[in-house]
Amino acid sequence: MEVIRELCVKFSEENTGWGYGRIQGALSNLGYEVSMTTFGNILRAKGIIPSPERGKQSNWKTFVRSHLDVIQTKVGCPQQNAFAESFVSSIMRECVDKMIFFGERPLRRAISQFVEHFHRERKHQGIENVIPFPNAPQGGPDSGLIVKSEQLGGC
Numbered sequence: 001m002e003v004i005r006e007l008c009v010k011f012s013e014e015n016t017g018w019g020y021g022r023i024q025g026a027l028s029n030l031g032y033e034v035s036m037t038t039f040g041n042i043l044r045a046k047g048i049i050p051s052p053e054r055g056k057q058s059n060w061k062t063f064v065r066s067h068l069d070v071i072q073t074k075v076g077c078p079q080q081n082a083f084a085e086s087f088v089s090s091i092m093r094e095c096v097d098k099m100i101f102f103g104e105r106p107l108r109r110a111i112s113q114f115v116e117h118f119h120r121e122r123k124h125q126g127i128e129n130v131i132p133f134p135n136a137p138q139g140g141p142d143s144g145l146i147v148k149s150e151q152l153g154g155c
Contacts (some may be wrong), residue, residue, distance in 0.1 A: 008042045
């Protein structure tokens with residue numbers, strides 16, 4: 001229950017525009033089922049007001065911090081964005097350079113499948129070697145079999 005309390009408080013403080021339902025959905029995505037009443041009680045006990053009022057209390061520092069992820073680089077200067085450069089390098093090295101495409105549709109399909117693999121199956125060294133949005137495990141650690149899946153004609 002302490003973990004749920006901490007997550008409720010953290011989500012509400014970091015996402016002032018999120019209402020009870022949105023935070024309840026985020027908790028559900030993490031495997032925690034919390035009723036709206038319980039969630040409201042947790043926030044009231046911590047002195048956190050409902051979403052519309054929380055959003056009005058934002059100051060400049062909070063506003064800038066919440067929008068740091070959308071700061072854009074100069075037009076025509078992709079080298080200024082290390083994340084984009086890293087992704088482009090990965091997709092070129094691990095996908096595009098290893099295939100021959102006979103049209104736009106196969107290229108789009110390959111890119112789409114690589115993006116899915118990149119986010120759901122590939123470990124990222126920049127974030128402590130974890131998978132950002134892993135697929136749900138097919139079985140527990142004692143389930144026995146290792147299952148492979150075909151990606152773009154390979155494994």
